[in-house]
Amino acid sequence: MTPSPVRPLPKGIYTPLPTFFTPAEDLDVTAFAAHVRLTALAGTIPVVAGSAGEAAHLSAPERSTLIRTARQTLDACGLDHVPVVAGVGAPSTRETLALATQAAAAGADYGMVIPPGYYAGALQAAGGEALRRFFVDVAEASPLPIVVYNFPGVSGGVDLGDELIVDVVRGSPNVVGVKLTCASVGKITRINAVVSSPEFKEKYPRRNPEVDFRIIDGYIDILLPSIASGAAGAISGLPNLVPRTCVRLWELANSPTGTPEYKEAQRLQNRIALADGFLQKIGFTGMKMLLHKKFGYSPLPRRPLLPSREDLGDEWIKNPLLVNLMEEEAKLASMS
Numbered sequence: 023m024t025p026s027p028v029r030p031l032p033k034g035i036y037t038p039l040p041t042f043f044t045p046a047e048d049l050d051v052t053a054f055a056a057h058v059r060l061t062a063l064a065g066t067i068p069v070v071a072g073s074a075g076e077a078a079h080l081s082a083p084e085r086s087t088l089i090r091t092a093r094q095t096l097d098a099c100g101l102d103h104v105p106v107v108a109g110v111g112a113p114s115t116r117e118t119l120a121l122a123t124q125a126a127a128a129g130a131d132y133g134m135v136i137p138p139g140y141y142a143g144a145l146q147a148a149g150g151e152a153l154r155r156f157f158v159d160v161a162e163a164s165p166l167p168i169v170v171y172n173f174p175g176v177s178g179g180v181d182l183g184d185e186l187i188v189d190v191v192r193g194s195p196n197v198v199g200v201k202l203t204c205a206s207v208g209k210i211t212r213i214n215a216v217v218s219s220p221e222f223k224e225k226y227p228r229r230n231p232e233v234d235f236r237i238i239d240g241y242i243d244i245l246l247p248s249i250a251s252g253a254a255g256a257i258s259g260l261p262n263l264v265p266r267t268c269v270r271l272w273e274l275a276n277s278p279t280g281t282p283e284y285k286e287a288q289r290l291q292n293r294i295a296l297a298d299g300f301l302q303k304i305g306f307t308g309m310k311m312l313l314h315k316k317f318g319y320s321p322l323p324r325r326p327l328l329p330s331r332e333d334l335g336d337e338w339i340k341n342p343l344l345v346n347l348m349e350e351e352a353k354l355a356s357m358s
Contacts, residue, residue, distance in 0.1 A: 029105035029131045031167070031198055031236050035268045036107065036257040037066040038074035040310055041088060043322045049084055051091050053319045057262070058095040060317070062104060064265035068092050071109040072134060073176045074259055074306045079324040082121060085109075086128040093129030105131035110164075111171065113138045118160050126165040133166040134201060139178025150186050154193065161194035167233065168196055173203035173240065184212040191217055195229040201257050203240025207247050210237050214252025241302075242268060243295035246287060249275050259309050260298050263316065264347045266354040268294065293350070297343040304330065304338065311335035312344070 039057060042050040058068055070092050071077045071085045080088075085108070092106050108130035110121040122133045137153055138145060145152045161168040170190060174181040181204060191197050202209055216222055217235050228235060239248040242258035261268040271294055274287035301309060307323050311330035314321035316339065321329045338344070 029103060030233060031105060031107075031132060031169070032067060033236070033254040035066045035242075035255055035261050035265070035272050036069050036238065037061040037261040037265060038069045038072045038257055038259060039092070040262065040306065040313065040319075041071070041075045041080065042310075042319050043324060044320065045322065047322070047324055049087060050320055051087065054088060055091050055095045057313075057317070057319065058092050059099055061261060061265045062096055062101050063099060064261075065269040066261045066265045067104060067107065068096070069107045069109070069134065069257055070130070072171075072257075073109070073136070073173060074309070075109065076306075076324055076327075077109045077111070078176075079327075082124055085121065086124050089125055089128035089130045107132045107134050107169065108166075109134050109136070109171075110166070111136035111138070113140050115156055115159050118156075119163050122160070122164040122166050122168075130166060132169055132198065133164055134169045134171045135160055136171040136173060137177050137180045137182060139176070139180050142178030142180050146180060150183070153180070153182065154186055154189050157190040157197065158193035161190075161196040164196060167198040167230070168194070169199040169201055169236070169238070170197060171201045171203070173201075175203070184209045187213055188216050191235065192226050195227060197235075198228055198230075198233050199236035199238060199254075201238045201240055203257075205241050205244060207244060207251050210239065210248055210253050211251040213237055218252060241298065242271070243291075243298040245271060245294075246275050246291045258298065259301055259306065260294065260347075262309060263301075263312060263344070264351040266358070267347055267350045270350075270354060290350070293343075293346055297347050300341060300343050308334075308338065312338055315339040316348075
């Protein structure tokens with residue numbers, strides 16, 4: 023039996039934290055802790071060792087180091103109520119469970135599991151039964167509650183359908199959420215239509231009755247329509263750069279339609295969508311370069327990935343779409 027999580031999985035904005043490296047490609051734990059502090063004090067929830075954190079390039083001990091650092095940093099900031107979500111997905115069920123066990127020992131509250139992509143064709147055969155069993159087997163044996171993570175772009179094109187996801191939720195009461203980095207508001211709506219019904223909740227309760235199932239959007243550029251369809255927040259790269267602005271959008275987006283607050287949410291959503299569209303084009307190595315220009319962190323990914331060019335970084339940081347948001351961020355920071 024999985025122990026009940028001390029920290030609930032909240033609604034709101036989640037930041038997929040980059041992993042910073044020294045020139046020798048060692049972890050830069052000092053920079054990582056500084057960024058955890060910056061984004062968490064702005065009101066976002068940390069996601070450690072996800073795809074933006076170069077999980078595929080990290081050893082198991084390095085993942086544990088990052089999780090432990092995040093937990094210690096949050097506690098030191100007086101944010102002991104804020105959970106740590108850790109990426110624990112791996113190509114096999116066995117390794118995924120090993121990573122989940124180690125993440126729990128390091129201080130993670132939830133494990134986020136991406137589908138294996140190496141044998142994508144075989145896994146998707148027979149209606150995806152192997153994928154369903156993978157998630158159910160992991161969730162049933164994991165010491166952490168599990169968030170299913172759908173991101174076809176980094177998992178061999180595996181795109182989890184809403185029916186399969188609902189089957190996984192039925193299959194294990196330890197599945198407490200799903201992150202959808204597939205930009206499908208329709209999928210959010212269909213999943214929510216099933217799992218939020220009183221009949222479903224009564225027949226398939228979660229292991230911890232105090233934990234509500236969360237559908238989390240993977241793109242903040244569709245946050246406003248996603249909330250209307252049942253999303254409980256967003257995990258998106260933009261909060262790394264302007265966390266307060268993203269949190270402000272979340273707060274305003276929950277206002278009644280037609281109010282001045284909701285109109286402000288629409289204005290802010292438009293600005294955020296334009297900026298996020300640009301960030302999607304430059305990828306997470308581009309985000310690292312922007313963070314280097316703004317905060318001084320190392321822009322280096324681990325090889326074989328190459329860093330973005332410094333001259334491009336100088337150009338990107340002056341992009342009017344980003345400048346507008348950074349001005350919004352500065353105003354919000356001055357008010358806090």
